[in-house]
Amino acid sequence: MRVAVIGAGRMGSGIAQVFLSAGAHVAVRDPLIDPAPAIGRGLRTAQSKGGGSADEALGRLTVGAVPYDSDLVIEAVPEDPGLKASVLAEVEEQVHDGAVLATNTSSLSITELSAALKRPERFLGMHFFNPVPVQRLVELVVTPATQVLEQVRGYVGLLGKTAVVVNDSPGFATSRLGVLLGLEAIRMVEEGVASADDIDTAMTLGYGYPMGPLRLGDLVGLDVRLAIADHLHARLGPRFEPPELLRWMVARGELGRKTGRGFYQW
Ligand SMILES: NC(=O)c1ccc[n+]([C@@H]2O[C@H](COP(=O)([O-])OP(=O)(O)OC[C@H]3O[C@@H](n4cnc5c(N)ncnc54)[C@H](O)[C@@H]3O)[C@@H](O)[C@H]2O)c1
Numbered sequence: 664m665r666v667a668v669i670g671a672g673r674m675g676s677g678i679a680q681v682f683l684s685a686g687a688h689v690a691v692r693d694p695l696i697d698p699a700p701a702i703g704r705g706l707r708t709a710q711s712k713g714g715g716s717a718d719e720a721l722g723r724l725t726v727g728a729v730p731y732d733s734d735l736v737i738e739a740v741p742e743d744p745g746l747k748a749s750v751l752a753e754v755e756e757q758v759h760d761g762a763v764l765a766t767n768t769s770s771l772s773i774t775e776l777s778a779a780l781k782r783p784e785r786f787l788g789m790h791f792f793n794p795v796p797v798q799r800l801v802e803l804v805v806t807p808a809t810q811v812l813e814q815v816r817g818y819v820g821l822l823g824k825t826a827v828v829v830n831d832s833p834g835f836a837t838s839r840l841g842v843l844l845g846l847e848a849i850r851m852v853e854e855g856v857a858s859a860d861d862i863d864t865a866m867t868l869g870y871g872y873p874m875g876p877l878r879l880g881d882l883v884g885l886d887v888r889l890a891i892a893d894h895l896h897a898r899l900g901p902r903f904e905p906p907e908l909l910r911w912m913v914a915r916g917e918l919g920r921k922t923g924r925g926f927y928q929w
Contacts, residue, residue, distance in 0.1 A: 668691045692729055772831060773786070788831070801824050802837055839899075843902065844876045845888060862876070885919050
């Protein structure tokens with residue numbers, strides 16, 4: 664199979680790596696960085712854990728042009744609707760009519776992005792999670808026009824990952840539920856119901872979550888959490904209104920692990 668990945672940052676290089684590991688030919692296009700070193704490092708790590716030959720897989724990587732005969736093109740450029748729409752429209756012209764186009768957006772409307780395309784029936788969201796080689800879920804986000812779901816479900820199976828299917832709606836399934844839980848946990852700290860540590864322990868030991876919602880917020884970045892909450896608040900209404908405590912922490916630069924302080928000291 665032939666896959667093209669547009670944008671080779673954190674997500675694009677991971678997506679390229681897992682398709683190479685699954686035996687695909689992969690072309691990667693990024694105007695700013697050479698993706699080969701990061702992908703090579705990822706493939707060598709996978710090899711050391713029992714994966715296939717990194718050198719053999721790297722032999723199937725090309726950098727630059729998107730091949731006309733690509734089966735699947737995955738866009739992973741920054742989260743900017745105008746940039747994504749123009750990249751998708753441009754690449755649609757460069758591949759054959761039967762190619763599938765996918766976006767790795769984590770928050771934008773798939774329906775709105777599909778307005779830029781001539782073949783919206785061959786387009787959907789393929790939401791991978793970070794780090795791509797480790798995370799087992801791919802959220803497939805479809806519009807009423809999408810006709811390539813079963814084909815793409817097969818591609819996810821080739822990667823050894825699990826697909827869930829979500830109709831295009833704000834926050835898809837993952838952010839909508841994950842952010843709601845995180846916001847309520849912050850409101851509980853704000854109201855003095857319990858400490859951050861006790862709220863997280865309640866969910867890890869009581870409900871079997873691998874990580875509590877406040878620790879997860881610190882890892883994701885509280886500024887990122889706030890931006891998603893603002894987006895969902897605007898689209899889905901008051902139940903996503905960000906708590907004052909979250910705004911206040913972000914304003915003070917308490918963003919979680921990346922600044923050394925959030926609900927925890929890092
Ligand atoms: N980082 C995450 O945890 C995560 C998780 C799921 C989804 N996403 C989504 O994945 C997408 C990419 O995120 P990321 O974290 O990899 O970003 P990133 O900033 O690490 O990488 C984006 C890459 O796109 C490149 N780029 C910019 N303009 C381009 C163009 N016109 N053509 C080709 N490449 C171009 C940049 O040079 C950069 O290397 C975003 O839509 C983001 O919302 C991110």
